[in-house]
Structures are given as structure tokens and as C-alpha cells.
Amino acid sequence: MASDQIHPALEAMKPVARGIAATFGKNCEVVLHDLSEPSSSLIFKAGSVTNREIGAPVTNLVLEALQRYGDATKDLIGYLNRTKDGKVLKSSTIFIRDNSGKIIGCLCINFDLTEFQLAKNILEDFCQLKDLAEAGFERTQEQFARDINEVVDNVVENVLQELGKPVPVMTKEEKVKAVEMLDDRGIFLVKGAVDVVAQALAVSKYTIYNYLEEARALKGNRRAVL
Structure with a gap:
């Protein structure tokens, strides 16, 4: 179709189409269809994704709509599309009307x-996370301390919070x-932890040794019963 036969509303969309394609780069194709001639409706293209040329027909989707x-x-915005050669497309069809509201074309x-789908799959695989609970650490949140004393203090504080009762009572x-x-949380593997726990529970370190012996004995008995 000659340029002077194109409806002004369609002609006005050419720089818009060109600008969109230039903005989004090589992966973007923008075409204009003049629906007065469905069999050869493609009158302008910027970029090339679907490998169509000027004079190509309107799509079956537009005809059905x-x-x-x-x-x-x-308008149909952001729908999934696929080409015969396997490209995955995000497509939008925007209908253009004349002054009376009649659809005369579409952008x-x-x-x-x-390429983005491939990257998305790689990123999704990389970003998969496992909960510590799956490995049996239901109540553990790994903490990054500056020194071992901070580790001990944090673990003691967390245990007392879980018990939910002030030490004096x-x-x-x-x-x-x-x-x-x-x-159970390995705190007594740390040298000096007994003193910290004793201070936190307001008892002597010898009492902590007694409590530890009693706790391990109770745990052993529970395992024996099981």
C-alpha cells in the first residue's frame, strides 16, 4: 500500500513503533498492520523477531478477536507467544481506531x-534455598558473630527466650x-562457656557441671526407653 493511502492515525504510529523497538533493542520487533487489507496488512516494521516482511498478513489472533x-x-497486553522456530515471545497487540471508534489497524x-527464559531458569536453580529444618535444625538460626564470646552469648540468650521464663523464677x-x-547446641564445646552459662543462670560453674551431668543422664535414659 502506498504511503499516501495509509490512514493518518497509522502513519502517526510509525515513529512510536520505531522508538519502542530502539528502546528495547535487538530482541524487540514492532509492526503496524493496516486492517483494511488483512491479507497483506503489515505496512511497517521496526526490528525483526518473527521474520515477517512488509506485505505479510494479519495474524489469526487478530482475525479471531x-x-x-x-x-x-x-487491547491484548503481555501475552505468551511462540514462533515456529521455538522462540518464546512476550507479545502485545494494541488496536488503533479512527475518529469514529472503528478499528483500522493495530500496533x-x-x-x-x-534468552531471558534460559537465564531465568539458571537463576531459579541457583537461588533455590533449603530450610535448616530439613536437616534437623528446626530451632537454629545461623548467626555471624565477631568473636566466640558473642556466639556463646547469642546461643544462651536464644535458649532462655525459648524457655520463656525469667531466670530468677x-x-x-x-x-x-x-x-x-x-x-544440644554444642555450646559446651567452647572453652569458657560453662562460666558464661553459670552467670546467665545465676548459679556456680560447679552447679552447671552437675546440671550437665544430670541432663546427659536423662537424655541417655530417654534414648534407652526409645
């Missing part, structure tokens, strides 16, 4: 997502339970 809804057809954007059994929980 117009058949169903006529001039009430709504179609096709963005090739194939804790019974002996509850303190033994606290020592058992701390033992």
Missing part, C-alpha cells in the same frame, strides 16, 4: 524472551532443661 468483538475488541510488539528442673538445650 475482531470476529468475536468487532470494534469493541480490547504489535513482540519481545523475544528466549526458674526451677532447678527448668535450669537443667536449659543446660540440656545448650548442650
Whole structure:
């Protein structure tokens, strides 16, 4: 179709199409269709994704939309599309109307997502995370301390918070339970931890040794029963 036969509303969309394609680069194709000639409706293209040329026909989707809804057809934005050669596209079809509201053409954007889909799959695989609970550490949140004393202090604080009772009103059994929980978390592998725990529970370090012995004995008995 000669340029002087193109509707002004369609002619005005050419720089828009060119600008969109230039903005989004080599993966983007923008075409204009003049729907007065469906069999050779493609009158302008910027970029190349679908390998069509000027004079190509309108797509079956546009024909079906117009058949169903006529001039009430709504724009189709961001839908999944695929080419015969396997490209995955994000497409949009925007209908252009004359002053009376009649659809006279459409501007179609096709963005090739194939490379992005590959990158997305790689990133999704890389970003998969496992919960510590799957490895049996339901109550553990790894902490990054500046020194070992901070590690000990954090673990002691977390255990006391889990028990949910102020130290001054804790019974002996509850303190033994606290020592058992701390033992389970490996705190007594740290040199000097007994002194820290003793101070936190307001007892002597010798009492902590007794609590630790009692806690391990209780744990051994529970395992024997199981």
C-alpha cells in the first residue's frame, strides 16, 4: 500500500513503533498492520523477531478477536507467544481506531524472551534455598558473630527466650532443661562457656557441671526407653 493511502492515525504510529523497538533493542520487533487489507496488512516494521516482511498478513489472533468483538475488541497486553522456530515471545497487540471508534489497524510488539527464559531458569536453580529444618535444625538460626564470646552469648540468650521464663523464677528442673538445650547446641564445646552459662543462670560453674551431668543422664535414659 502506498504511503499516501495509509490512514493518518497509522502513519502517526510509525515513529512510536520505531522508538519502542530502539528502546528495547535487538530482541524487540514492532509492526503496524493496516486492517483494511488483512491479507497483506503489515505496512511497517521496526526490528525483526518473527521474520515477517512488509506485505505479510494479519495474524489469526487478530482475525479471531475482531470476529468475536468487532470494534469493541480490547487491547491484548503481555501475552505468551511462540514462533515456529521455538522462540518464546512476550507479545502485545494494541488496536488503533479512527475518529469514529472503528478499528483500522493495530500496533504489535513482540519481545523475544528466549534468552531471558534460559537465564531465568539458571537463576531459579541457583537461588533455590533449603530450610535448616530439613536437616534437623528446626530451632537454629545461623548467626555471624565477631568473636566466640558473642556466639556463646547469642546461643544462651536464644535458649532462655525459648524457655520463656525469667531466670530468677526458674526451677532447678527448668535450669537443667536449659543446660540440656545448650548442650544440644554444642555450646559446651567452647572453652569458657560453662562460666558464661553459670552467670546467665545465676548459679556456680560447679552447679552447671552437675546440671550437665544430670541432663546427659536423662537424655541417655530417654534414648534407652526409645
